[in-house]
Amino acid sequence: MEEVLEFLKKAGTYYLATDDNGQPRVRPFGTIHLFEGRLYIQTGKKKSVSMQIHANPRIEICAFMDGTWLRVAAKAIEDDRREARVSMLEAYPDLRRMYDPDDGNTEVFYLEDATAVFSSFTAPSRTITF
Numbered sequence: 001m002e003e004v005l006e007f008l009k010k011a012g013t014y015y016l017a018t019d020d021n022g023q024p025r026v027r028p029f030g031t032i033h034l035f036e037g038r039l040y041i042q043t044g045k046k047k048s049v050s051m052q053i054h055a056n057p058r059i060e061i062c063a064f065m066d067g068t069w070l071r072v073a074a075k076a077i078e079d080d081r082r083e084a085r086v087s088m089l090e091a092y093p094d095l096r097r098m099y100d101p102d103d104g105n106t107e108v109f110y111l112e113d114a115t116a117v118f119s120s121f122t123a124p125s126r127t128i129t130f
Contacts, residue, residue, distance in 0.1 A: 001130040004116045005039060007063065007070050008032040014063035014070075016041070018052035025052060029061075031095070035087045038110040039130075041076065042088045044099065045107045053109060054078070067120050074114035084108045 008014050009032060016029045027049060031042040043050050053059060053076045061072040085101035088108050099106040116128045 001039060001114075001128070002034075003118075004070065004072060004114075004128060004130075005032060005034055007065065007068075007118070008061070011063040011065040011070075014061050016049065017060040017062070018049055019056040019058065020048070020052050021055075025049070031088065031092055033088050033091045033108075035084055035108075035110070038112075039114070040079070040084065040088055040108050040110050042085075042092070042095070042099075042106065042108050044105045046105055050107055057109075067122065069119050070116060071119070072111065072114055072116045074111035076109035077112050079108050079110055084110075 013028050013030055014032070015026050017024055017026045025048070029041060033040045057075045057077065059074060059076045063070050082101050085106050085108055089095055089099060089101055089106070114130050117125055119125045
């Protein structure tokens with residue numbers, strides 16, 4: 001899991017795919033955080049991505065860096081605890097311009113039943129589950 005975390009942090013931007021009533025939706029994301037032994041992402045409850053995750057929590061993340069790409073298929077589980085939101089915002093202080101742990105909008109999800117696959121054209125694929 002730490003290898004997935006480091007890859008996504010170094011990549012800076014990854015792409016998060018959700019299901020919008022049968023239509024795939026993909027958008028750039030940048031938050032990835034380790035809290036209490038789980039990987040977390042963050043968004044706002046008012047955003048379409050939040051509504052899509054609540055309707056179907058199966059997501060996929062994809063990132064590319066230095067000739068290697070990573071795909072992570074997981075279930076996104078909302079963690080409504082204040083301490084989880086605070087931890088995310090402490091890790092990404094720039095988000096404080098838009099989010100606050102008590103604003104009723106900030107939302108964090110941890111990844112459950114995740115399968116991460118590292119691939120490239122020059123090496124065999126590697127799979128990590130967490």
